[in-house]
Amino acid sequence: MHSSTQLKEIRQYYQQQLVSQLGTAVVVLNDRLEVKYLNPSAEATFNKSLNRLLDAPFVECFVHCSLDVERLAQVVRTGQDFTDSDVILELIDGSRISLEVSVSVIRIDGKTRVLLECKQIDKQKQINTEMFQEQQWQAARDLIRGLAHEIKNPLGGLRGAAQLLDRELSTEQKEYTSLIIEQADRLTNLVDRLLGPNQLPKLxxxxxxxxxxxxxxxxxxxxxxxxxxxxxxxxxxxxxxxxxxxxxxxxxxxxxxxxxxxxxxxxxxxxxxxxxxxxxxxxxxxxxxxxxxxxxxxxxxxxxxxxxxxxxxxxxxxxxxxxxxxxxxxxxxxxxxxxxxxxxxxxxxxxxxxxxxxxxx
Missing domain, CATH: 3.30.565.10 (Histidine kinase-like ATPase, C-terminal domain)
Known part of the structure; x- marks a missing residue:
């Protein structure tokens, strides 16, 4: 039988080894949300070493971090875990990464620590977002084009009728037909802008x-x-x-x-x-x-x-x-x-x- 001390040492050894080998980026913060540990995957993800980030406030380690500081502080106060599936970090070199971050409270040597498990989701998120936006944009374009053509047809008839009427009216009354023609031209111009460029580029x-x-x-x-x-x-x-x-x-x-x-x-x-x-x-x-x-x-x-x-x-x-x-x-x-x-x-x-x-x- 192994002693409790031996079992504790075995657990600590393998926990340390496993965390260092994980492909998931792991960050440990203290109760003031300062960095106390990064595993190698986190160093590679953030393009910064533990030596540079140790004791620095986590959200200040980046040009921009969308993770809510108040929500992190609330985890320390309440112990309630949460997951944010869309965290954006902008690194010092201008690159941008998207993460799914799971946040939980742990105890290490009797001290409260905040554990961040960060999974990078850039490529899949980018592809999904682009496909969705492309579909939505195309659907909106098709809708606008359909409406624009439906509007242009009666506008043309309205303008033509106003021009014919203009020939029959006295000079004083022509201001009304001129107004109709002017507004019909304005709406036609707006519709043409809605339809957007229809000529292929001359490369x-x-x-x-x-x-x-x-x-x-x-x-x-x-x-x-x-x-x-x-x-x-x-x-x-x-x-x-x-x-x-x-x-x-x-x-x-x-x-x-x-x-x-x-x-x-x-x-x-x-x-x-x-x-x-x-x-x-x-x-x-x-x-x-x-x-x-x-x-x-x-x-x-x-x-x-x-x-x-x-x-x-x-x-x-x-x-x-x-x-x-x-x-x-x-x-x-x-x-x-x-x-x-x-x-x-x-x-x-x-x-x-x-x-x-x-x-x-």
Whole structure:
């Protein structure tokens, strides 16, 4: 028979060994929510060592952490476990990871500790989210197109009838038919905008930085608040087939939206990078170009973030809700994707455009 001391040592040894070998990221915090332990999987997930994070407040270890601090503190007070299936962490290098985090209270050497078990769900979440948003966006587009065509037909008849009537009326009465024609033209223009661009892009090989520089020059002078622009380009990016006018329209819509919500301390970053192993509309792409438009504004309300690319959805009272919907259509025409990640103090719109495969790929 083994003594109780021997059994305790055996349990402690294997517990330590197993935790260090787990593929799940494990974090232990004290009752002040400071880091006391990371297993190797957690170090790899967060791209930081235990030596760097030891005794640091957990939520301050990242540029942004969506895990609710008050909810963590409540776990310490009440001992009630919880699981958050959608935790977003932004790391110091600008990368972003999605986690499912289970939080529980444990006792170690008589002290209260908070155990975080973190499972990374980036890829599956990204694919599911993109597929759902693509289906919803397409359904909204189809609905709008159907309604728009139903509206345009009677509008054309109404305008034609007003023109015929205009010939029969006196000069004083023509102001009424002129008003009808003017409003019919205005509604037709609105419907055409709802339908969005219907011409296929005219693709030609070019350096995307030329388009970005044009957008920068245009918006630099349309900048009454003095918002600061930062250009962070990767000069190694090769030429790619794009329609410069459509890409420019997309970027102008996004940059214009940012300028409207920023104040005098605002900043917009135009950034380009090569991105690897991307998923675009359900297809895996080894190499792509990533264009990022990043601002330090108030952020997009969480309730709108899943719907901002739908027609007629806007976060501003004066907005038409068409700019981002049109931008989404234009990016789709380039077989790319447009994504947004936002929280107070940082909003990033990303345009991902696939690079053509090389002959040996």
């Amino acid at each position: 030609a090989p070019m350096n995307i930085h030329q388009v970005l520089e044009t957008v920068y020059q245009l918006k630099k002078y349309d900048n009454a608040k003095g918002v600061r622009f930062i250009r962070d380009y990767d000069p190694s990016i090769p030429e790619i087939d794009v329609d410069p006018e459509k890409l420019q329209q997309t970027l102008l819509n996004i940059v214009g939206n940012a300028l409207q919500v920023l104040d005098e301390d605002g900043q917009i970053v135009l950034k380009t990078r090569i991105a690897t192993n991307q998923t675009i509309n359900g297809e895996k792409v080894k190499l792509a170009i990533k264009i990022s438009i990043i601002d330090n504004g108030p952020g997009i309300p969480a309730s709108l973030q899943d719907k901002i690319f739908y027609p007629m959805v806007s976060g501003r009272a004066s907005g038409t809700g068409l700019g981002l919907s049109i931008a989404q259509t234009l990016v789709h025409q380039h077989h790319g994707k447009l994504a947004c990640h936002s929280y107070p103090g940082r909003t990033e719109f990303s345009i991902i455009l696939p690079l053509p495969k090389r002959p040996n790929q």
